[in-house]
Amino acid sequence: MRSAPFRSIASRLRWGVPIVAAAVVASACSSANSVNVQHNKSGGGAGGYHYKIAMVTHGGAGDSFWSIVKAGGVQAGKDMGDDFTYQSNGDPTQQSQLIDAAVNQKPDGLIVSMANPEALKAAIQRAVAAGIPVVTINSGQAQSKAYGALSHFGSDETVAGQAVGTGLKQAGVKSVICVVQEAGNVALEQRCAGVKSTLGGTVTNLQVDNNNLPGAQSLIQAKLQADKSVDGVVTLGAQVASVAEAAIAGANSTAKLATFDLNADVAKAVQDGKILFAVDQQPYLQGYIAVVMLTQYKANLNVLGGGLPVLTGPNLITKDNAAAVLKLAAAGTR
Amino acid sequence: MTTTLERPPAQPQPDERVARVSLARRLLVKPEFGALVGVIVIFVFFSFESDVFRSMEGAANWLDGASTVGLMAIPISLLMIGGHFDLSAGVQVGTAGLATGIMTTYWGLNVYASMVVSLCLLLFIGFINGFLVTRTGLPSFIITLGMFLALQGINLGVTKQVTNTVQVSNLNLVPGYQALKDIFGSQISIGGHKFQIAILWWIIFTIIGSWLLTQTRFGNWIFASGGDPNASKNVGVPTSRTTITLFMLTSAMAWFVGNTQIIRFSTIQAQVGIGQELIYIVAAVIGGCLLTGGYGSVIGASLGALIFGMTQSGIVYANWNSDWFKTFVGAMLLLAVLANQFVRRLATQGRR
Numbered sequence: 001m002r003s004a005p006f007r008s009i010a011s012r013l014r015w016g017v018p019i020v021a022a023a024v025v026a027s028a029c030s031s032a033n034s035v036n037v038q039h040n041k042s043g044g045g046a047g048g049y050h051y052k053i054a055m056v057t058h059g060g061a062g063d064s065f066w067s068i069v070k071a072g073g074v075q076a077g078k079d080m081g082d083d084f085t086y087q088s089n090g091d092p093t094q095q096s097q098l099i100d101a102a103v104n105q106k107p108d109g110l111i112v113s114m115a116n117p118e119a120l121k122a123a124i125q126r127a128v129a130a131g132i133p134v135v136t137i138n139s140g141q142a143q144s145k146a147y148g149a150l151s152h153f154g155s156d157e158t159v160a161g162q163a164v165g166t167g168l169k170q171a172g173v174k175s176v177i178c179v180v181q182e183a184g185n186v187a188l189e190q191r192c193a194g195v196k197s198t199l200g201g202t203v204t205n206l207q208v209d210n211n212n213l214p215g216a217q218s219l220i221q222a223k224l225q226a227d228k229s230v231d232g233v234v235t236l237g238a239q240v241a242s243v244a245e246a247a248i249a250g251a252n253s254t255a256k257l258a259t260f261d262l263n264a265d266v267a268k269a270v271q272d273g274k275i276l277f278a279v280d281q282q283p284y285l286q287g288y289i290a291v292v293m294l295t296q297y298k299a300n301l302n303v304l305g306g307g308l309p310v311l312t313g314p315n316l317i318t319k320d321n322a323a324a325v326l327k328l329a330a331a332g333t334r
Numbered sequence: 335m336t337t338t339l340e341r342p343p344a345q346p347q348p349d350e351r352v353a354r355v356s357l358a359r360r361l362l363v364k365p366e367f368g369a370l371v372g373v374i375v376i377f378v379f380f381s382f383e384s385d386v387f388r389s390m391e392g393a394a395n396w397l398d399g400a401s402t403v404g405l406m407a408i409p410i411s412l413l414m415i416g417g418h419f420d421l422s423a424g425v426q427v428g429t430a431g432l433a434t435g436i437m438t439t440y441w442g443l444n445v446y447a448s449m450v451v452s453l454c455l456l457l458f459i460g461f462i463n464g465f466l467v468t469r470t471g472l473p474s475f476i477i478t479l480g481m482f483l484a485l486q487g488i489n490l491g492v493t494k495q496v497t498n499t500v501q502v503s504n505l506n507l508v509p510g511y512q513a514l515k516d517i518f519g520s521q522i523s524i525g526g527h528k529f530q531i532a533i534l535w536w537i538i539f540t541i542i543g544s545w546l547l548t549q550t551r552f553g554n555w556i557f558a559s560g561g562d563p564n565a566s567k568n569v570g571v572p573t574s575r576t577t578i579t580l581f582m583l584t585s586a587m588a589w590f591v592g593n594t595q596i597i598r599f600s601t602i603q604a605q606v607g608i609g610q611e612l613i614y615i616v617a618a619v620i621g622g623c624l625l626t627g628g629y630g631s632v633i634g635a636s637l638g639a640l641i642f643g644m645t646q647s648g649i650v651y652a653n654w655n656s657d658w659f660k661t662f663v664g665a666m667l668l669l670a671v672l673a674n675q676f677v678r679r680l681a682t683q684g685r686r
Binding site: 035036068217221263332 | 384386391392395396398399401402403424438439440441442443444445486489490494497498499500501502503504507508509528532595598599600601603604605606607608609610613643646647650651652653656657659660
């Protein structure tokens with residue numbers, strides 16, 4: 001249905017456009033732009049164990065925390081020379097189905113995160129009954145041993161929250177808003193409760209939407225404007241921290257900012273003094289150590305923790321160590 | 335075959351189509367009227383609840399929240415008037431920002447060139463949406479639902495493949511960033527209060543969108559293809575071309591919003607925009623768009639977004655528990671739709 005003149009223009013452009021585009025691309029490429037490319041590659045010596053290790057978590061697909069856990073597992077798999085697989089689903093029923101599917105493939109080791117232990121109980125016990133060594137990570141430390149897992153590598157959200165509360169109290173903060181970016185996430189509520197228990201002041205939770213960051217900024221800013229007594233902001237995810245930083249500046253507030261979790265931007269802001277400190281639960285280690293332990297269990301019957309949970313955090317990132325962590329965060333391992 | 339119907343020439347009744355209509359009625363039948371009332375009611379309501387809300391800094395704040403939704407609600411309302419949905423609109427925002435970010439900060443492409451390539455990519459996505467809808471005749475709901483899921487996976491998959499994380503950051507370290515920040519992410523000072531520049535863009539695009547819909551031939555085509563696609567095809571309206579253009583307009587706006595976001599925050603996350611597609615539709619519906627197409631207004635959609643932004647911030651200013659925000663929005667959506675329907679019935683009653 002194109003008109004004749006349009007067609008003639010189109011035919012004339014047919015070769016012109018790719019040539020111009022190629023020229024633009026060729027001239028435009030420069031290393032000044034590719035600021036995120038890492039030039040050092042961490043090499044791993046293959047251990048040559050060749051075990052099949054399966055990890056099934058409750059992490060959401062786009063969740064930065066779980067992408068780091070997975071990165072740790074993948075790297076450990078490489079280092080140990082294992083065959084590592086990763087599956088995840090935030091819905092407990094579907095997670096238990098994933099566990100069943102993994103068990104059917106008779107792995108040499110199974111790693112599970114238990115956000116909702118009750119729902120996973122049957123599936124995990126089936127794995128244990130099938131003689132597969134199970135390690136739990138991240139959440140579910142109370143039930144880990146009872147369900148037959150060898151070890152638990154996790155982080156305690158309440159403990160981490162308490163560390164934040166203590167840190168803010170030392171900085172003289174009295175009234176805090178705790179920004180919850182995911183409705184109905186138990187771990188996030190526990191973090192806020194932990195902050196409250198050691199701060200000794202008031203903590204108000206503020207619900208924002210993780211998928212709408214401009215909206216989150218305007219909400220945090222609104223809260224700061226509405227309540228001038230707020231002198232501290234706690235964010236529970238690295239992305240929201242950057243947004244809160246902008247909101248504090250936008251509201252001309254002097255509130256101090258602390259955050260859970262880490263990324264390159266947060267590490268940079270901590271270095272620049274815009275964020276007081278960041279709490280890192282070291283998710284990389286949860287994934288990494290679980291694979292290593294299962295490998296050593298199969299090879300050497302080693303067990304870590306002596307029946308007690310092993311905590312990988314909280315690890316506080318302050319101005320002193322931010323610079324070193326910054327590079328690692330950009331590479332997706334911190 | 336032609337037969338002339340002989341009508342008795344008696345009773346010279348005036349044609350009801352050219353009869354004078356009272357101002358009140360003319361206002362009532364405007365699709366955006368309900369939303370305008372809503373804006374006033376919500377503004378007055380929250381102004382009583384909080385004095386910060388009605389201050390300039392408060393306004394700067396809720397306008398900011400409204401602008402992101404509002405920018406996308408403009409093409410979405412056009413698309414809905416044209417009889418279609420785009421459930422992939424929210425995710426496309428993420429795709430656009432991620433594409434620009436990855437091409438620049440990982441592949442070393444000049445940031446302006448990245449933006450051009452990402453625009454081409456988005457226009458292509460919009461074209462695919464429109465092409466599939468017009469070619470297959472399947473409901474756009476299904477086609478764009480497929481696109482929504484596919485892009486969601488691509489956003490995450492590509493981002494993780496390239497960055498090893500789920501976000502692209504550090505755009506602010508790239509040459510040429512400052513100029514972009516001035517255009518897309520800066521703040522304008524009005525009376526000492528800082529307003530996000532996105533608000534200005536929102537107003538400009540609302541005017542352009544409304545002009546397009548009400549003053550141009552293309553606008554007539556939108557109404558026609560949404561109102562009755564078959565009839566309009568028969569009278570020569572290029573419905574397929576109109577539909578494809580509308581999908582591409584939506585994608586182009588997603589490009590604008592996505593790039594605004596990564597430029598403003600210098601970082602973007604792989605799951606950005608997921609779930610927002612419904613909010614855009616909510617804004618358009620509160621603004622008077624019908625789900626069946628053929629009726630609605632761009633200004634209405636922007637007013638709908640304004641209601642959304644005011645409510646979102648208003649709840650915080652009023653010191654209410656923000657956990658209940660979505661409930662409030664849901665109730666408001668139902669109320670708006672019911673009010674719109676009631677008003678429309680009232681207004682059209684006497685004319686039949």
